Amino acid sequence: MKSDLDRLMQARDLVALLVVGDGHDNPPRAYLTNGAHITGGLALKRRGEAPLLVVNPMETEEAARSGLAVYSFHDLDWAQLVEAAQGDRSQATVALWGRCLERFGVPPGKVGVYGSGSINIYLEMVKRAAAAYPAYQFVGEMGMTLFDEAYVTKDAAEIARIQAVAAATSAVLEATWAFIAGHRADGDRVVDADGQPLTIGAVKRFVRRALLDHELEDTGMIFAQGRDAGFPHSRGDDGQALRLGQAIVFDLFPRALGGGYHHDATRTWCIGCAPAEVQAAYDDVLAAFQTAVAAYTEPGQPAHTLQDAVLDYFESRGHPTLRSHPSAAEGYVHSLGHGVGLNIHERPSLSHLAKDDRLLIGSLITIEPGLYYPERGFGVRLEDTFLIDETGALVSLTNFHKELVLPLRG
Amino acid sequence: MKSDLDRLMQARDLVALLVVGDGHDNPPRAYLTNGAHITGGLALKRRGEAPLLVVNPMETEEAARSGLAVYSFHDLDWAQLVEAAQGDRSQATVALWGRCLERFGVPPGKVGVYGSGSINIYLEMVKRAAAAYPAYQFVGEMGMTLFDEAYVTKDAAEIARIQAVAAATSAVLEATWAFIAGHRADGDRVVDADGQPLTIGAVKRFVRRALLDHELEDTGMIFAQGRDAGFPHSRGDDGQALRLGQAIVFDLFPRALGGGYHHDATRTWCIGCAPAEVQAAYDDVLAAFQTAVAAYTEPGQPAHTLQDAVLDYFESRGHPTLRSHPSAAEGYVHSLGHGVGLNIHERPSLSHLAKDDRLLIGSLITIEPGLYYPERGFGVRLEDTFLIDETGALVSLTNFHKELVLPLRG
Numbered sequence: 001m002k003s004d005l006d007r008l009m010q011a012r013d014l015v016a017l018l019v020v021g022d023g024h025d026n027p028p029r030a031y032l033t034n035g036a037h038i039t040g041g042l043a044l045k046r047r048g049e050a051p052l053l054v055v056n057p058m059e060t061e062e063a064a065r066s067g068l069a070v071y072s073f074h075d076l077d078w079a080q081l082v083e084a085a086q087g088d089r090s091q092a093t094v095a096l097w098g099r100c101l102e103r104f105g106v107p108p109g110k111v112g113v114y115g116s117g118s119i120n121i122y123l124e125m126v127k128r129a130a131a132a133y134p135a136y137q138f139v140g141e142m143g144m145t146l147f148d149e150a151y152v153t154k155d156a157a158e159i160a161r162i163q164a165v166a167a168a169t170s171a172v173l174e175a176t177w178a179f180i181a182g183h184r185a186d187g188d189r190v191v192d193a194d195g196q197p198l199t200i201g202a203v204k205r206f207v208r209r210a211l212l213d214h215e216l217e218d219t220g221m222i223f224a225q226g227r228d229a230g231f232p233h234s235r236g237d238d239g240q241a242l243r244l245g246q247a248i249v250f251d252l253f254p255r256a257l258g259g260g261y262h263h264d265a266t267r268t269w270c271i272g273c274a275p276a277e278v279q280a281a282y283d284d285v286l287a288a289f290q291t292a293v294a295a296y297t298e299p300g301q302p303a304h305t306l307q308d309a310v311l312d313y314f315e316s317r318g319h320p321t322l323r324s325h326p327s328a329a330e331g332y333v334h335s336l337g338h339g340v341g342l343n344i345h346e347r348p349s350l351s352h353l354a355k356d357d358r359l360l361i362g363s364l365i366t367i368e369p370g371l372y373y374p375e376r377g378f379g380v381r382l383e384d385t386f387l388i389d390e391t392g393a394l395v396s397l398t399n400f401h402k403e404l405v406l407p408l409r410g
Numbered sequence: 411m412k413s414d415l416d417r418l419m420q421a422r423d424l425v426a427l428l429v430v431g432d433g434h435d436n437p438p439r440a441y442l443t444n445g446a447h448i449t450g451g452l453a454l455k456r457r458g459e460a461p462l463l464v465v466n467p468m469e470t471e472e473a474a475r476s477g478l479a480v481y482s483f484h485d486l487d488w489a490q491l492v493e494a495a496q497g498d499r500s501q502a503t504v505a506l507w508g509r510c511l512e513r514f515g516v517p518p519g520k521v522g523v524y525g526s527g528s529i530n531i532y533l534e535m536v537k538r539a540a541a542a543y544p545a546y547q548f549v550g551e552m553g554m555t556l557f558d559e560a561y562v563t564k565d566a567a568e569i570a571r572i573q574a575v576a577a578a579t580s581a582v583l584e585a586t587w588a589f590i591a592g593h594r595a596d597g598d599r600v601v602d603a604d605g606q607p608l609t610i611g612a613v614k615r616f617v618r619r620a621l622l623d624h625e626l627e628d629t630g631m632i633f634a635q636g637r638d639a640g641f642p643h644s645r646g647d648d649g650q651a652l653r654l655g656q657a658i659v660f661d662l663f664p665r666a667l668g669g670g671y672h673h674d675a676t677r678t679w680c681i682g683c684a685p686a687e688v689q690a691a692y693d694d695v696l697a698a699f700q701t702a703v704a705a706y707t708e709p710g711q712p713a714h715t716l717q718d719a720v721l722d723y724f725e726s727r728g729h730p731t732l733r734s735h736p737s738a739a740e741g742y743v744h745s746l747g748h749g750v751g752l753n754i755h756e757r758p759s760l761s762h763l764a765k766d767d768r769l770l771i772g773s774l775i776t777i778e779p780g781l782y783y784p785e786r787g788f789g790v791r792l793e794d795t796f797l798i799d800e801t802g803a804l805v806s807l808t809n810f811h812k813e814l815v816l817p818l819r820g
Contacts, residue, residue: 021529024629025435037645039630057739058643079737087763090552114530119431120522122529123536123550140533142500205622212618217627219434220449220668233468235447258630327489329467353497 001155001362002031008146009047015109017051017146018097018138019043021117027342028114028147030259035161036066037258041073044100054100076100094125098133108135114147144347144356151339151346153362158341159387162261162364166385166397168214169254169263173400175210176203176250180242180271184410190242190271193410200225201238207252215257219344222251222266229268230374232334232381244272247282247378249370253344262344264366265398266383269406281371281380282404288313288369289382292336296359296394303348303357303365307336310369311352319371323352330373337366340385363388364397411565411772412441418556419457425519427461427556428507428548429453431527437752438524438557440669445571446476447668451483454510464510486510504535508543518545524557554757554766561749561756563772568751569797572671572774576795576807578624579664579673583810585620586613586660590652590681594820600652600681603820610635611648617662625667629754632661632676639678640784642744642791654682657692657788659780663754672754674776675808676793679816691781691790692814698723698779699792702746706769706804713758713767713775717746720779721762729781733762740783747776750795773798774807 009017019028023039032043032051041055041063052069054076055062063070073079076099078092085091101111113126126138154162183190183198190198200223208218224236229249242248251266268285270278288310295309311323311332320331335353339346341364348357350365359365365388370381384398419427429438433449442453442461451465451473462479464486465472473480483489486509488502495501511521523536536548564572593600593608600608610633618628634646639659652658661676678695680688698720705719721733721742730741745763749756751774758767760775769775775798780791794808 022526056643058641061644074737088553112530113533114528116432116527117529118524119527119529119532120524120550120555121552123523123533123548124552126533127550138533140530140537142531142534143498145530208622209619212615212622231468233466327484 001150001153001158003155004150004153005045005146006047008149009045009112012112012141012146013110014112014139014146015047016101016106016111017043017045018111018113019045019051019115020093020097020113020122021115025259026116027259028116030342031147031150033063033066033068034157035260036062036064038063038066042097042100044104044106046104046106052104054096076103090121090125091128094128094132097129101133101136106136110137110139112146113138113140114145148347151341151343152348153360154341154364154387155362158261159362161256162263162341162387163397165216165254165256165261165263167399168216169252169265170399171214172207172210172216172254173250173252173265173267173398176207177269177406179203179206180269180406181409183242184408185244185272188244190244190408197241199238200236200240200242203242204236204238211254212257216254217257218254219262221253222249224249224379227374227377229379230372230377231379232370232372242271245270245275247274247278247380249379249381251381251383255342255344259342261342262340263397264340264344264368264383264385265400266368266370266381267400267402268380268382268404270404271406272408274405277376278378278380279404281373281378284314284317284319285369285371285380285382286402288332289367289384292367292369293394299359299361299388299392301359302355303350303359304352304354306359306367307350307352310336314369314371330375331371332369333372334370337368337383340364340366359388359394361388361390361392411560411563411568413565414560414563415455415556416457418559419455419522422522422551422556423520424522424549424556425457426511426516426521427453427455428521428523429455429461429525430503430507430523430532431525435669436526437669438526440752441557441560443473443476443478444567445670446472446474448473448476452507452510454514454516456514456516462514464506486513500531500535501538504538504542507539511543511546516546520547520549522556523548523550524555558757561751561753562758563770564751564774564797565772568671569772571666572673572751572797573807575626575664575666575671575673577809578626579662579675580809581624582617582620582626582664583660583662583675583677583808586617587679587816589613589616590679590816591819593652594818595654595682598654600654600818607651609648610646610650610652613652614646614648621664622667626664627667628664629672631663632659634659634789637784637787639789640782640787641789642780642782652681655680655685657684657688657790659789659791661791661793665752665754669752671752672750673807674750674754674778674793674795675810676778676780676791677810677812678790678792678814680814681816682818684815687786688788688790689814691783691788694724694727694729695779695781695790695792696812698742699777699794702777702779703804709769709771709798709802711769712765713760713769714762714764716769716777717760717762720746724779724781740785741781742779743782744780747778747793750774750776769798769804771798771800771802
């Protein structure tokens with residue numbers, strides 16, 4: 001969590017973090033600014049000090065909502081830097097970095113550069129910064145990065161925001177179930193009161209509106225039916241009409257509007273009735289889900305132990321897995337889950353190949369076993385987002401039932 | 411446009427473009443994939459050849475919609491690369507880059523790295539790629555980049571998509587006007603049928619829904635009233651109720667759902683009636699808008715000439731400008747416009763400081779003069795998005811009227 005940042009900087013021998021990049025979709029910046037919506041500028045964190053923000057004069061008021069010290073570009077004589085750079089704003093920004101490091105007393109050493117943005121521009125800017133400010137080494141990192149480590153546990157302020165998103169997402173699952181249930185059958189097709197087929201595109205439009213009603217935004221939901229549901233990443237074909245007795249995988253992973261925390265939940269629904277082989281797979285997936293939850297015993301436990309338990313279970317039921325068949329395209333073909341936060345995929349990884357990741361108090365993770373048989377025309381997945389709370393208990397934040405058969409009322 | 415890429419690569423002495431990064435919000439990737447929604451993998455363009463895509467096996471079908479050659483990670487033995495990297499996917503990706511460059515016959519030389527993503531990760535990946543594949547130099551660039559140059563003109567396929575977004579955005583402006591007009595006055599407040607005040611937050615919720623109905627997504631609209639409208643970047647206060655006779659700046663710049671082309675339009679509305687000083691400023695802004703349009707004569711013209719004409723006009727009317735008062739916070743405090751495309755801000759820049767940018771056939775630009783007097787409690791801006799069409803004419807794609815006073819019908 002945020003209070004770990006100084007320790008994580010120390011471990012990397014960083015004297016400062018420089019968080020830069022674009023405004024939209026910039027999780028490290030959103031993390032440091034505590035939800036204030038800054039669309040430019042930079043955040044500077046010196047080791048042992050709170051972060052400070054340097055923003056466009058237009059954004060100082062919004063920036064102040066972060067609770068951090070805020071400086072405007074004017075305070076750093078931005079106009080003079082732009083003039084010196086003959087109007088080249090990237091070049092002026094490099095000079096702004098240097099001015100901030102010096103003005104705010106960052107001692108010589110390694111400066112970690114983080115944030116999301118245009119790769120080509122930042123490659124060149126960092127190269128120029130290194131040449132212009134030889135007292136500093138501007139460094140990146142990959143693998144388990146400083147922010148990845150921090151994200152592994154959430155603090156109380158984050159958890160309050162996360163719970164609100166969880167409740168809203170659960171309400172949208174509920175509303176979507178009710179929306180579909182309000183239709184009727186015409187042969188094996190689902191139709192509206194006028195007899196018009198209900199398409200996946202129409203369901204997605206309903207869901208996006210329902211998300212907005214709850215101040216959430218879609219980040220690419222999956223609503224995939226039949227054979228498409230057999231491919232974990234298929235988003236579903238908008239033009240396809242909903243049909244009775246087809247497995248539908250509905251994976252919803254919205255975030256708070258404007259780039260906040262995600263919630264991640266999946267349900268599998270069969271409208272009207274469930275074919276026996278879908279029901280059988282569903283029963284196995286539900287049992288695997290319960291197996292995973294039961295395999296959790298205490299904070300500090302390696303995350304892969306939950307996946308190991310699910311692999312054991314699925315293999316005992318005769319399903320191929322990525323452990324028994326590493327290139328399997330049928331059966332259980334992905335890992336059990338992942339951390340969730342400002343990014344939809346964070347650490348810890350609940351994969352049998354990620355041996356070092358642990359489940360800690362404050363971790364927010366998904367548990368999402370699934371079975372995929374595209375050649376048999378179906379896939380099944382169930383997913384809740386769980387918090388390991390302050391007592392060390394694994395608690396689901398997804399408040400929606402796990403019925404397979406969705407009956408039509410219309 | 412895309413057909414310029416080989417020339418732009420030649421000018422930079424690049425043997426290949428490597429477009430990498432995250433899926434969501436990655437304009438260079440969206441540009442090369444012609445609208446197909448790829449969320450990972452890479453695009454490789456060798457000079458003189460069409461781009462090719464290397465994607466997750468789950469995304470080969472979606473990738474094929476690009477019309478480009480598609481390879482799956484399997485084709486490049488991704489599993490073996492991950493194993494060799496001991497599960498470190500960033501390290502495996504560096505090896506994938508190397509394998510692609512070799513497998514697809516890219517000659518030794520400079521490889522331009524583009525795309526949007528985590529800056530720290532790509533800094534480190536590029537460093538490792540440079541060490542592992544000394545035949546190639548992996549380079550970034552800033553300032554007027556290769557993609558910036560390409561974006562300056564749009565081709566016919568892009569223009570078709572752009573026109574659809576323009577029509578949809580115009581329809582949302584119309585719907586928003588009608589939505590507000592359906593309310594009534596209670597004193598100086600705008601209220602609904604039940605007498606409840608209409609807030610800015612409620613208007614934004616209406617607009618986001620209307621955008622979805624047209625398969626658009628909001629990317630941060632401004633709906634700012636009174637003093638807030640006097641700050642060009644203020645997004646407006648969601649809790650504030652709409653009031654009669656206040657200037658409201660409504661700047662809408664959505665894009666096609668999932669990361670397509672933007673349209674950018676601004677209107678200023680006064681509900682019920684307009685105070686004389688707002689009306690006077692509005693008249694000046696409208697005249698400035700017309701001055702800018704009239705200042706365009708032919709393709710190839712420097713873009714700053716339109717801004718110069720507007721500066722002359724505003725200064726003749728006694729308003730401070732960024733030319734007469736470079737740090738002005740009142741008057742005309744921004745440039746006249748910018749290119750629009752997959753990014754909301756592209757080149758050309760219609761700034762008096764950008765002397766090299768030109769208006770060309772196929773350029774898509776905004777014209778958006780404004781006046782800002784926060785201490786007097788108002789701001790005014792008008793903006794259309796214009797195309798320079800194949801005949802060389804400057805044509806507005808924003809199909810909505812420019813009335814200042816929005817009368818209530820309720």
